[in-house]
Amino acid sequence: MDEKVGIYQFYAESFQCDFTGRLSMGVLGNHILNVANMNASKNGFGITYLNEHNYTWVLSRLIIELDEMPAENTHFTIETWIESVLAYFSTRNFAIKNAEGKPIGYARTVWAMLDMNTRQPLNLLQLRDGIMTQFICEERTCPMQKVSKIRVTTDTPVMKHAIRYSDIDINIHMNSVRYIEHILDIFDMDKFREKRISRFEIAYIAEAHYGDTLIFYIDSDEATDTHQVEVRQQSGGEVTCRAKIHFE
Amino acid sequence: MDEKVGIYQFYAESFQCDFTGRLSMGVLGNHILNVANMNASKNGFGITYLNEHNYTWVLSRLIIELDEMPAENTHFTIETWIESVLAYFSTRNFAIKNAEGKPIGYARTVWAMLDMNTRQPLNLLQLRDGIMTQFICEERTCPMQKVSKIRVTTDTPVMKHAIRYSDIDINIHMNSVRYIEHILDIFDMDKFREKRISRFEIAYIAEAHYGDTLIFYIDSDEATDTHQVEVRQQSGGEVTCRAKIHFE
Numbered sequence: 001m002d003e004k005v006g007i008y009q010f011y012a013e014s015f016q017c018d019f020t021g022r023l024s025m026g027v028l029g030n031h032i033l034n035v036a037n038m039n040a041s042k043n044g045f046g047i048t049y050l051n052e053h054n055y056t057w058v059l060s061r062l063i064i065e066l067d068e069m070p071a072e073n074t075h076f077t078i079e080t081w082i083e084s085v086l087a088y089f090s091t092r093n094f095a096i097k098n099a100e101g102k103p104i105g106y107a108r109t110v111w112a113m114l115d116m117n118t119r120q121p122l123n124l125l126q127l128r129d130g131i132m133t134q135f136i137c138e139e140r141t142c143p144m145q146k147v148s149k150i151r152v153t154t155d156t157p158v159m160k161h162a163i164r165y166s167d168i169d170i171n172i173h174m175n176s177v178r179y180i181e182h183i184l185d186i187f188d189m190d191k192f193r194e195k196r197i198s199r200f201e202i203a204y205i206a207e208a209h210y211g212d213t214l215i216f217y218i219d220s221d222e223a224t225d226t227h228q229v230e231v232r233q234q235s236g237g238e239v240t241c242r243a244k245i246h247f248e
Numbered sequence: 249m250d251e252k253v254g255i256y257q258f259y260a261e262s263f264q265c266d267f268t269g270r271l272s273m274g275v276l277g278n279h280i281l282n283v284a285n286m287n288a289s290k291n292g293f294g295i296t297y298l299n300e301h302n303y304t305w306v307l308s309r310l311i312i313e314l315d316e317m318p319a320e321n322t323h324f325t326i327e328t329w330i331e332s333v334l335a336y337f338s339t340r341n342f343a344i345k346n347a348e349g350k351p352i353g354y355a356r357t358v359w360a361m362l363d364m365n366t367r368q369p370l371n372l373l374q375l376r377d378g379i380m381t382q383f384i385c386e387e388r389t390c391p392m393q394k395v396s397k398i399r400v401t402t403d404t405p406v407m408k409h410a411i412r413y414s415d416i417d418i419n420i421h422m423n424s425v426r427y428i429e430h431i432l433d434i435f436d437m438d439k440f441r442e443k444r445i446s447r448f449e450i451a452y453i454a455e456a457h458y459g460d461t462l463i464f465y466i467d468s469d470e471a472t473d474t475h476q477v478e479v480r481q482q483s484g485g486e487v488t489c490r491a492k493i494h495f496e
Contacts, residue, residue: 013282014295015425017418026414034261047262048321072418073296164433165266165440166274170320172267185412189458192413210437 004137005081006039012070020192022069025200026181028096029062032107033176035078036092043135045127054116059109059176060089063201065144066105068098075099081137088112088121090132093142106144150203150242152219152230159186159216160234163208174208174240183229183243186216195225195247202243208233214240252385253329254287260318268440270317273448274429276344277310280355281424283326284340291383293375302364307357307424308337311449313392314353316346323347329385336360336369338380341390354392398451398490400467400478407434407464408482411456422456422488431477431491434464443473443495450491456481462488 008031016027040046040057050056070076076098083091094107113122124132161167161182169175179202208214213234220227225247231240256279264275288294288305298304318324324346331339342355361370372380409415409430417423427450456462461482468475473495479488 013278014285014418015278015281015423018413019416019418019420021418024414030261030263033263037262165435165437166272166429166433168267168437170262170265170267170269175263177263181414185414187413189413189416 004135005079005140006035006042008035008038008078008080010070010076010078012072012074012076014072017072018192019189020196021072022196023071024181025064025069025184025197026177028064028069029180030177031078032062032064032094032109033059035080035094036109036111039080039092044131049128050113055122056114056116056171058112058114059204060112061110061147061201061203062107062176063109063144063147063199064105064107065199066096066197068104069196070096070098070104076104077101081140082132082135083108083137083140083142085124085132085136087123087125090124093140095140095142106142108142108144108147110147145199148201148244150201150228150230150244152217152228152242154217154219156217157215158218161214161216163210163212163214165210168210172209174212174214176202176204179204179231179241179243182214183216183231183245186218186229187227187245191247197245198248199246200243201245202241204241206233206238206240208240252383253327253388254283254290256283256286256326256328258318258324258326260320260322260324262320265320266440267437268444269320270444271319272429273312273317273432273445274425276312276317277428278425279326280310280312280342280357281307283328283342284357284359287328287340292379297376298361303370304362304364304419306360306362307452308360309358309395309449309451310355310424311357311392311395311447312353312355313447314344314445316352317444318344318346318352324352325349329388330380330383331356331385331388331390333372333380333384335371335373338372341388343388343390354390356390356392356395358395393447396449396492398449398476398478398492400465400476400490402465402467404465405463406466409462409464411458411460411462413458416458420457422460422462424450424452427452427479427489427491430462431464431479431493434466434477435475435493439495445493446496447494448491449493450489452489454481454486454488456488 096105229243344353477491
């Protein structure tokens, strides 16, 4: 099992915390994506290998469930393992543990691989003679709720954001983590003062680019404090991502 | 000299790079502030000590000069030392070195310390019986140009930004690093494709808070590709910071 689980150490720096003294969700998201990359690289299917073939990992979905967000100036650990590899999707899970080694949260990510020359998805079972299947870890469970359907019906925008330089990642798309930050910016600061996010789910649907403007729509169920968000491009109205946020 | 210079290791993660494949200036700024905090903490005048007394470090100025920004998936080091301690200001310098140990940039920061109860600056020479003066490092030089005057005369705004949740730091102010990101967002992406920032200078003048809107003004000298930026609060017009960016 050892080689199937990657373990990475982190420290919640002051400058990476929000005003409640806890790590920002965007920073945690960044760490999760980085851990995924580091672990994939260690096992032979990370960005460096992919770049040689002009392939790229595409993040389809990210779900984070937390009992507690790491507090300022504390150490924490992110463990990662592959739950499953199908032809066109792989699921990679994560456990977030506090300094005492107690799990304080879990995350699940779903990835596809794209051939950037043909723009076609690649069969993950065939990658490097099926290398990924060697790392499937059936010994670990990830006690999270199932992936849910995200559905937004409102047509009234709540926020607009013109995509600028700092939003753009190394693949020249809107950065996945920036989406998390922008989506949380829909909420009033009082929300974060009174509540905490117990589940954050985001589905990445279409790429957005520099020069586009993103329009944000939200349907809120106040009874359960669950909020569904849809982000559309201003030009054309294409949906670029959807998210669901549950506060407790 | 050993105890006077703090040395910290970093790695330029893909997700922290901009579309040119180099570390984002905001991420470098975050690392520099974090290194300052870690080194001050190690030496007895970091955030933890300050919190006990309800004191806080206030960043007054940050200047970064770079021959080269760390590239994606490379290791780099930030070294830090105190250049000087005056009654109300301390200067802390940084050297950024690539994986081969070659200096690729330098940074200088100027800090004051504030008593949050009285809102008055504290005499740094008197802090903990003058503890800071023990760490002044005269052996190291920081070959940077002098701090310059930043002067913006235009009255035509180029960008507005409503301060939201993700902009707010642990002290419930506009985050110092977010300013860097927003200021660079004034520039067109082509600018970063064709040129690189050789010097970035920012002076923090007044605090900005959640709910304020920031208005950005820029005076550009195209001959030298030097750009002076002023950021004002929409309500009241108070200047919150000024920056000067030189592209090469």
